[in-house]
Each structure stands twice: as C-alpha cells, then as structure tokens.
Amino acid sequence: MNLHKVTKIAAIVISVLSLVFLGGLMASDDAANSSWITPLIYLSYVILIACIALVLIYVFKNLFSDKENIKKTFISIGLFFALILVSFIIADGTEVKSASNEIIASESTSKWVSTGLNMFYLLAVVAIGTMFWTGLNKIKK
Known part of the structure; x- marks a missing residue:
C-alpha cells in the first residue's frame, strides 16, 4: 500500500472521528459540553503534531536528496x-x-x-x- 492510500484512509478516519465528536458536542446541553471539548482539543493537538511531523519528514527528505x-x-x-x-x-x-x-x-x-x-x-x-x-x-x- 502506497503512502497516498494510507494518508487518504487516515484523513477519512480523522474526519469521521471529528464528526462524531462534533455531533456529540452539538447534541449535548451546555453543562455536558466540557466533557466533549477536551477530546476535541486533544484530537486537534494530535492532528497538528502529525501534520508538522509529515511536513518536516518530507522537507528534510527532499532537501537531502540533492x-x-x-x-x-x-x-x-x-x-x-x-x-x-x-x-x-x-x-x-x-x-x-x-x-x-x-x-x-x-x-x-x-x-x-x-x-x-x-x-x-x-x-x-x-x-x-x-x-x-x-x-x-x-x-x-
């Protein structure tokens, strides 16, 4: 399996998780929103770290190739x-x-x-x- 398929699958999984979290956040009342906000924040941190890591990997890979x-x-x-x-x-x-x-x-x-x-x-x-x-x-x- 090439990298394009892996990243496409990962993007779909993250999108589905985000939609589930968003649906739970919108369906709950104000008192329960705090229980949904924390997982969303952690998910955004994980996505940010993954994006930065991928960018750095490809930048250094292409930089040192020539x-x-x-x-x-x-x-x-x-x-x-x-x-x-x-x-x-x-x-x-x-x-x-x-x-x-x-x-x-x-x-x-x-x-x-x-x-x-x-x-x-x-x-x-x-x-x-x-x-x-x-x-x-x-x-x-």
Whole structure:
C-alpha cells in the first residue's frame, strides 16, 4: 500500500472521528459540553503534531536528496539571516514612555519591534522588486 492510500484512509478516519465528536458536542446541553471539548482539543493537538511531523519528514527528505537543493537552501537561509542582521543594525532602540513617564517598552523591546518592522519593509521591497523584475522579463519575451 502506497503512502497516498494510507494518508487518504487516515484523513477519512480523522474526519469521521471529528464528526462524531462534533455531533456529540452539538447534541449535548451546555453543562455536558466540557466533557466533549477536551477530546476535541486533544484530537486537534494530535492532528497538528502529525501534520508538522509529515511536513518536516518530507522537507528534510527532499532537501537531502540533492546537493544542489542543500546549497540553494543554505544560501537562502544565509541571505535571510543577513537581512535580519541589517534590520537589527538599522533598528531604533529608544525607550517608549507614556505621558506620565511610565516605561511602556524597554530599549531591547523597542529594538526588536523596530527590527521586525524593518525586516517587513525590506522583504516587501524584495517582493515588489521580484514581481517587477519578472514582469519586465515577460514583457521582453
């Protein structure tokens, strides 16, 4: 049995269990809902963990199948960390105070928030530039 059939069967089983739990939740009154909520939460945790595990397995399987994939991945990760470093360097780390001189955000919190905003702006510029570049290349052809 191949993996596609196994995942299809697992999805059907999980769907049926979810429908049973949902039906039990909807059929019960408010006092009994707490007995149905806990199994639903645990089921969602199991599904989330299974999805994350499958994604990680296939990502690493495909990543290590070819040396070119590993090289491109490490270059991309290095560029991403370089953008984080540039964002951190240009970030402003001033303390934020309220009108009554209470500290709302410390210097380090302000620095990291500014880093996140700078990173967003840099990635937005890269995305817009990439779309512009591909559009120009399509026009040229």
